[in-house]
Amino acid sequence: MGDGRLSRAAALMFSFRRFDRSTTLFLSLLMLSFLLATFDVRAQGTGVGSVLREGAQGVFGPVQELATAVTRPVAGFIDGVSNIAGLREEVERLRAENTELSNQLVDIQSLRNRVEELEQLNDLEPIGDLPTIPARIFALGPTDFDQVRWIDKGREHGVALGQAVIDEDGLVGRIDLVASKSARVRLITDPRLSVGVRDLATNETGWVEGLGQGELQLKMFGAAKPVQAGDRLVTDGTRFPPGIDVGTVVDAAEAEASFALVTEVEPAIHLPEIDFVKVIVGWSPLDAGEDSEPSEPETNPLVTER
């Protein structure tokens, strides 16, 4: 019996020895990768992984910025040539949009006055007054699965983890890694990011999640009213400053009993066109509380009042 076990152990050792050096190294590297992934997922973007990422960005960042200066015109030219057929459609769409916006503009002034009055009544800090830092995107994620962008402002400029990133159209994403001179923005199109939103038409709240490649998905639990196509969604002020445009509902949907309302949303931002962004500083989710005052931004020459 004992001899049998010994011979089985010997056979196992013999079979391991039969691995050539490359297979042994392959298995070791595979195991190392697995361990790295396990620790990094458990650390949730902090710890050694974060330090390594900052270090890598410190090395690659300046070269990427330089390379972007060279490749941006090339990419722009190729993009322009490949989109030439769609330009006519785009012009027509913009004309229609322009007409619609002109009509809306008439109503906006009275609405703006009303909003200001309500904000004063509720002691709310208007989103337009939050200080921001302008930044430029200089690098993208290395694969199509990476819904991230690198911006050229970092800790030295006052950027911190969790801050909201916007452009003139709406919410772009959230800062999820900060290096000294650069920061990583996780886009709202990333399936790993969810944003609390409010439907301006119904005042119902829910959240949108990224689906990669541009589309978003709205989910609402216990929504009493249905959402309609064209309803605008803005941030609800839980993890992002309130009132930032997130997107527009594409298809009408209604919550069925005990089920969440789920529908698609067109993001407010146009990802392929984003070059410059603004990082909202001086606002944290704690400011959403009724009694708390918006935190004072640190004195920073790059901070501009919006």
Added chain:
Amino acid sequence: MTGRPVAVSLALVVVAIIVQTTLFGDGRVQPFGASPLLVLAVVLACVRYLEPEPALLLGFTSGLLLDLLGGSPLGLWAMTYVVSVYVALRLRHRADDGAVVVAVGVGGIALMAQGLFLLASTLFGQRLLATTGLVKLVVLPALYTVVVAGFVFPLVTWLLRERTVGTWLR
């Protein structure tokens, strides 16, 4: 084998990563919403001229750099690239059978790499399977990688072959 081919391969990978993160992607060059896996093409081209151990380490380093500069947890692309290099090492003796065989091999490994990354991501709790147009995001980059390999392979061959004749293991 001297350290030169390894150093050249590493330099090529670094250049490929910089080009990949600045030229390809949403808003840059991304025909039909997908980009080639330039770094994988470079690694596979270098694998042909490296000994197995340096080739595996090159794959691991490349994948780790992608993890560090991307948005995925550390180790996922490293794992994917190590497996891709291992498969390439086992198949590289077929490289002399012609360009079609190489193209099929590169396309197949690129497809496998994308699939493996998705699988590993899902195992580690990433919600990438929720991505819309997933099939397109897996298949198109593999096709583009074959196209890019048509430019990368001759360049790498020119840079590495002269000085490594006789060390190409089969």
